[in-house]
Amino acid sequence: MQLNPSEISELIKSKIQNLTVGAEMRTQGTVVSLTDGICRVHGLSDAMQGEMLEFPNNAFGLALNLERDSVGAVILGEYEHITEGDVVKCTGRILEVPIGPALLGRVVNALGQPIDGRGPIQATESDVIEKVAPGVIARKSVSQPVQTGLKAIDAMVPIGRGQRELIIGDRQTGKTAVAVDTIINQKSSGIKCIYVAIGQKQSSIANVVRKLEEHGAMAHTIVVAASASTPAALQYLSAYSGVTMGEYFMDNGQDALIIYDDLSKQAVAYRQISLLLKRPPGREAFPGDVFYLHSRLLERSARVNEEYVEMASKGAVKGKTGSLTGLPIIETQAGDVTAFVPTNVISITDGQIFLETDLFNAGIRPAMNAGISVSRVGGAAQTDIIKKLGGGIRLALAQYRELAAFSQFASDLDEATRRQLERGERVTELMKQKQYAPMSVAEMALSIYAVNNGYMDKVERRKVVDFEAALQRFAKGNYKEAVDAINAKPELKAHEATLKKICDDFMATGAYT
Amino acid sequence: MAELITIARPYASGVFAHAKEQGQLAKWSEMLAFLVRVYQDPGMQAALANPTLTRADVERLFLSVCGEHIDGAARNLVGLLIRNDRLEALLQVRELFEALKAGEESIVDARVETAFPITDEQLRTLTQKLEARVQRTVRPNVQVVPDLIGGVRVQIGDDVWDASVRGQLNSMATALTK
Numbered sequence: 001m002q003l004n005p006s007e008i009s010e011l012i013k014s015k016i017q018n019l020t021v022g023a024e025m026r027t028q029g030t031v032v033s034l035t036d037g038i039c040r041v042h043g044l045s046d047a048m049q050g051e052m053l054e055f056p057n058n059a060f061g062l063a064l065n066l067e068r069d070s071v072g073a074v075i076l077g078e079y080e081h082i083t084e085g086d087v088v089k090c091t092g093r094i095l096e097v098p099i100g101p102a103l104l105g106r107v108v109n110a111l112g113q114p115i116d117g118r119g120p121i122q123a124t125e126s127d128v129i130e131k132v133a134p135g136v137i138a139r140k141s142v143s144q145p146v147q148t149g150l151k152a153i154d155a156m157v158p159i160g161r162g163q164r165e166l167i168i169g170d171r172q173t174g175k176t177a178v179a180v181d182t183i184i185n186q187k188s189s190g191i192k193c194i195y196v197a198i199g200q201k202q203s204s205i206a207n208v209v210r211k212l213e214e215h216g217a218m219a220h221t222i223v224v225a226a227s228a229s230t231p232a233a234l235q236y237l238s239a240y241s242g243v244t245m246g247e248y249f250m251d252n253g254q255d256a257l258i259i260y261d262d263l264s265k266q267a268v269a270y271r272q273i274s275l276l277l278k279r280p281p282g283r284e285a286f287p288g289d290v291f292y293l294h295s296r297l298l299e300r301s302a303r304v305n306e307e308y309v310e311m312a313s314k315g316a317v318k319g320k321t322g323s324l325t326g327l328p329i330i331e332t333q334a335g336d337v338t339a340f341v342p343t344n345v346i347s348i349t350d351g352q353i354f355l356e357t358d359l360f361n362a363g364i365r366p367a368m369n370a371g372i373s374v375s376r377v378g379g380a381a382q383t384d385i386i387k388k389l390g391g392g393i394r395l396a397l398a399q400y401r402e403l404a405a406f407s408q409f410a411s412d413l414d415e416a417t418r419r420q421l422e423r424g425e426r427v428t429e430l431m432k433q434k435q436y437a438p439m440s441v442a443e444m445a446l447s448i449y450a451v452n453n454g455y456m457d458k459v460e461r462r463k464v465v466d467f468e469a470a471l472q473r474f475a476k477g478n479y480k481e482a483v484d485a486i487n488a489k490p491e492l493k494a495h496e497a498t499l500k501k502i503c504d505d506f507m508a509t510g511a512y513t
Numbered sequence: 514m515a516e517l518i519t520i521a522r523p524y525a526s527g528v529f530a531h532a533k534e535q536g537q538l539a540k541w542s543e544m545l546a547f548l549v550r551v552y553q554d555p556g557m558q559a560a561l562a563n564p565t566l567t568r569a570d571v572e573r574l575f576l577s578v579c580g581e582h583i584d585g586a587a588r589n590l591v592g593l594l595i596r597n598d599r600l601e602a603l604l605q606v607r608e609l610f611e612a613l614k615a616g617e618e619s620i621v622d623a624r625v626e627t628a629f630p631i632t633d634e635q636l637r638t639l640t641q642k643l644e645a646r647v648q649r650t651v652r653p654n655v656q657v658v659p660d661l662i663g664g665v666r667v668q669i670g671d672d673v674w675d676a677s678v679r680g681q682l683n684s685m686a687t688a689l690t691k
Contacts, residue, residue, distance in 0.1 A: 024680060027671045032516075042516070045671045058687065069518045089673075 027090040031055075032070060037079050037231050038276040041071045041088045050130060054089045057081050061088070062095060062233065065277050072277045074233035076111065094130060097241045098123035099248040104192065107209055107223040110238035112245070115225060116209075127248065129240040133299035138308035145381045146257060146325050149185030149438020150178065152366055152431040155390035155448060156397075157353055157373045160381030161191070161255050162303025162323035166345055168330045168337065169355030173367050175329045177435050178353065179259040180208060182327065184217045185438035186257060191325075192249045193221040194258040196242035199235050199265030202227045215436060228265075235269035243300045246324045250304060251312035253320030258301065262329035263294060267341045284340045291344050294328075298348050301326030351375035364432055370397050383490040385445045392452040393427055400424020419457075426456045429464035442486035446475055449499040459512050467512050474506045521605030528590060528606065529613040538614050544587045545607040551578055552603050561600070571595050620650045624668040628661040628677065643667060 029043025039061060047053065053061040053073050059082060065072030075082065076095075097112035102123045107116035114121050142160035159165045167175050183193045195212075197205045205225050212218045222245055226238035239260050249256035260266070267290055274287035282288050303323040310318050328349065330342050335357070337346065346352055351374045360367035379387070399420050407413055407421060430451050433439070439447075447468050450456055459467045475483055482498045489495075532541035551557055560566060560574060572595045576588055583591075594600045615621060623643060625636070636653060643651045647669060658666075664677035 024675050024684060026673055026675070028668075028673050029671060042518075043671045068522075069516050 029071065029088050031082060031084055031086040031088060033084065034075075034079065034082055036276050037075050037233060038273070039073045039075055039079070039082065039088075041073060042069060044071045044088065044090060047071050047090050050094055052091045052093050052095055054091050055082050056086050060091075060095075062237075064273070065279070074273055074277075075231070076233055076237070077231065079231075094128045095237070096126040096128050097244055098126045099245050100125050103222045103245055104220060105218050105222075107205075107225055108241075110224065110226045110230070110234040110241050112241060125248070127244050129237060129244045131244070131247070131300070133296070134302050134304050134308060138302075138304050140303050140305040140321055142303050142323075142377045142381050144255075144323075145378070145383055146182070146191060146255075147185055147189060147383075147438075147441065148178070148182040149440075150181055150366055151433055151439060151444050151447065152368050152370070153178070153353060154382075154441075154444060155386055155393050155431075156370050157351060157368075157375040158378035158382040158386070158390075159325065159327075159375060160303075160378045161325050162301065163351070163375070163377050163381070164298050164301045164326040164328065164349040165375060165378070166328050166330060166349040166352035167355065168332060168342060168346070168352050169367070170332050170335055170357050173355035173357055173360050174365055174435075175331070175355055176204075176208065176261055178355070178366055179261060179327055179329065180211060181435065181438050182257065183212060183221055183259070184215045184436060186220060187215075187217055190255065191220070192246075192254060192256045193217070194224065194242045194246045194256065195221060196224040196226075196238055196258065196260050198226050198238055198260065198262060199228050199269060200261065202229065211436065232269040232272040236266060236273060239263070239266050239297055243297060243324070243326075247300060250302070250322035250324040251309065253309040253313065253317035253322045255323045255325070257325045257327065260297075260326070260328045262331050263345060264331045264341055267293065286340055290341065291348075294341075294345055295348050298326050298328060298345075300324065350377045364428065365435070366431075366433065368431075370394070370431075371401060383441055385486065385490040385492045385495065386441060386448070388492040389445055389448040389452060393431075393448060396420070396423050396427045396452075400427070422457065422461075423451075423454075425461050426459070426464050427451055429461055430456070430468060432465060440483075440487050441490045442483040443472055443475075445486060445490070445492075445495070446471065446483075446499060446502060449496075450503050453500075453503065455503050455507060463512070470511055471503070471506050474509070475502050478502075478505070517602045518605045518609070520599060521602040521609055524590070524594070524599070524602065525606045525609035525613065529610055529617075531586060532610075533617070538617070540584075541587075542611065542614060544583045545610055547582050548579065548587070548591065549604055549607050551575065552600065554578075568595055568598070571600075575600075615652075618650075620652050621647055621669050623651045623653045625653045625655045626658040626661060626666045626668075626677075627655065628657070628659060628663045628665075630657055631655065631665075639665070639667075643669070 027044055027046040029041040032040045032042045041053070047063045047066060049063060049066055051063045053063055055061055055075065059075060059077060059079065061073040061075045063071050063073050098121060100123045102121050106114055106118065106121060109115050142162045144161045146159045146161055148154055148159060167178055169175050183195060186193055195208065197208065205227055209218070209223055212221055224238050224242040226235045242258055246256040246258040267286060270290065270293055271286050275281060275285065279287045301324045303321060305321055306319050309320050309322050328345055330345050332342055333339065337343070353373045354369040355367045356369050359369060400423070403417055403421050404424065407417065430447060450471060456464055456467060479502050482502065486495050528541060532538050557578065561571060572592055575591055575595065594603060625639065636655060640651050640653055660679060662678035666677045666680065667674045
């Protein structure tokens with residue numbers, strides 16, 4: 001980027017003019033010890049919990065433990081230059097990050113500073129990272145969908161705007177893939193996305209950013225990156241920085257989506273800080289307030305009503321609701337969902353998507369276990385057409401699972417049972433979907449309609465995926481207007497005849513009979 | 514781990530309560546200063562570091578060095594500190610005692626740093642201004658710190674009033690680099 005000299009001298013001039021110089025009055029203390037980024041400061045008698053502390057050389061810390069004669073603080077960033085006896089000052093401020101639309105398309109660290117090498121962010125506003133979630137009066141029930149573009153999820157575990165849906169699974173089960181597909185699918189929905197990468201490899205983060213760029217999804221996305229090499233304090237804080245950036249959109253009557261990838265690592269970073277601060281360890285050596293760590297974070301995902309938006313935007317936005325949908329990710333160890341952090345987050349969220357290694361290895365991707373994945377509030381937000389068609393899918397899969405276990409003992413099966421088994425197999429096959437290929441509501445409706453109404457019963461199981469692709473191509477080529485009409489007004493009653501006609505016409509081509 | 518000052522606090526407040534009851538604040542202040550001098554003596558430090566000396570030996574040694582300079586109650590304090598293995602908190606006990614004494618007498622110590630030596634007149638004005646602000650009698654301890662370039666910096670307890678050129682330069686640097 002080219003530097004403009006006049007710009008800089010103007011900037012300095014304005015800064016000098018606005019600088020009020022007078023006697024400053026501050027509370028100060030001295031560094032007593034510094035271990036692994038945790039600093040004990042003697043003095044600072046007026047320090048407040050969560051206050052920013054100023055260290056020499058523009059380093060900042062966060063007061064976390066207030067004790068009788070000293071303060072325990074974490075240092076945000078580099079701490080090698082701080083030594084025993086250094087003077088520490090109170091700032092009277094709480095940690096803030098920049099917010100606003102200027103952040104869209106950027107990759108920032110936990111403090112909101114750009115790390116993508118594209119110059120400074122022209123954000124005019126900033127906000128504190130620790131805030132109390134909107135109260136009951138400010139809220140509205142979830143009633144609009146977030147389309148993930150994944151058939152399996154949108155049909156069986158629908159997500160509503162303002163909902164918190166946990167994505168949980170072992171390593172290498174496609175958790176991030178679900179999240180990235182969801183972001184890519186928000187290109188036209190107007191939902192702003194925030195992807196918070198916590199404790200991941202820099203290379204993984206770079207991959208996600210590159211994929212988002214390739215699919216044109218960075219324009220509506222903010223990436224908050226706290227990689228594995230950043231200090232634990234920043235990994236712990238990055239989730240709160242991200243949610244603050246998301247709240248800006250919610251407060252201004254827009255819809256936003258935040259993905260925490262992943263909260264297990266955030267809890268581990270917090271555990272490290274807590275243990276170094278000598279807070280007593282509890283279960284799995286986590287401190288006593290790990291539940292609060294996640295509950296206060298996820299509670300900030302909400303759908304808020306028109307009055308709240310008007311108040312939060314200071315009257316600038318009227319008559320609009322805002323939402324912040326949360327998709328926390330938890331990585332389990334060997335499928336153990338009864339560990340401390342998974343159980344906590346399962347109980348906080350409004351549903352969960354279980355991804356399983358066995359399914360993933362069997363080629364069922366997304367590897368969602370439909371039996372134990374639920375969405376507790378999303379049903380109210382599902383589009384009419386998918387809601388009505390999706391019921392059949394859930395039922396077919398549930399019956400299939402029951403019969404599949406049972407049928408292993410019986411050699412010959414009656415006609416009805418055999419049909420249910422075959423339907424189940426085809427539905428399972430149909431739920432497979434390639435990565436980075438999100439589907440529109442109409443495409444999903446067509447595929448589900450076809451399997452529900454027996455058009456695929458004659459198709460060989462291995463051919464189901466091909467059949468679906470051909471059907472979609474056929475519809476796109478010959479019934480483009482009808483497909484657009486379904487997307488515009490996704491109601492089953494109005495379009496059932498169209499769906500039937502597309503399927504019948506496709507069958508009539510004879511490609512799969 | 515608790516800090517020494519936290520450990521010293523109950524001893525200091527105990528001593529202070531006793532001294533106040535007996536009306537001997539000044540005497541105790543002197544005795545504590547004397548005890549600290551004894552404790553900090555290199556010979557005494559070497560003896561304390563000697564592992565062959567038992568606590569009883571240390572107590573005998575310490576009290577014999579102090580001799581008639583301290584009264585019975587102060588001898589008891591020394592005995593208590595040694596038996597509880599808290600002799601190293603003696604410095605903090607004295608500091609806290611002095612702070613409590615100053616609080617009782619409504620006096621605060623102020624560390625006044627100036628770039629150049631100041632006149633008595635200037636110091637008087639400064640002290641009056643500070644006294645009006647903290648509502649106490651201010652006992653200034655003036656030090657010349659050329660690094661300040663100009664102006665004055667006052668520290669009372671944890672609070673610092675910075676009206677020095679150095680402080681203003683620092684805040685300007687922060688404002689410009691932010």
